[in-house]
Amino acid sequence: MAESTRVSPEELERREKYLRAGLREVNLMDPFTWSYPLKGAGVMVAIVPRLIGVAVMGAVGYGMGSLREHHYKTRDAVIQHYIELHPKDFDHFNDRCGRPFSQILLPWYPRRTQYTKYD
Structure with missing residues (x-):
């Protein structure tokens, strides 16, 4: 190796200590410097x-x-009680036959585009 790329043993030791977990000084803004229980505390506090x-x-x-x-x-219950008190007003509901649908529904005249006449 060239002399310019050689690193002193003190520098190597400093770099190794810096990278190992728990050896860096704790910085509150850097979660990678926190201890392992403190890293999981946020999850445990948030789960409760x-x-x-x-x-x-x-x-x-x-x-x-x-x-x-x-x-x-x-x-x-209120509606049922009212119906029991005024049965004459609700006789048309008891008629099973009732009106035929032809009296209830309006006539329907289909107007389809495929049947249009062109002059």
Whole structure:
């Protein structure tokens, strides 16, 4: 090797110590200088609030679903009670035959482009 590329043993030792884990001075802005427990602490700290958040959101969703179900049950009970109190107003629902669809639906005249007449 040329003399210009030769590195002193002190420089080699300094470089090796710099690259080995745990031997560099701790810098808060450089996560590669943190110890291994501190590197995983962020994940462990972040997982607990997320689990609590998921549990809270699940409980809120379950509660809202229960409230919605209660609301619809109450509404149906009120409507059923009203129908029982005023049966004459709802006799047309009991008629199984009812009106034919020809009286309900409007006439439909298909206008298709393939049947257009050209003059």
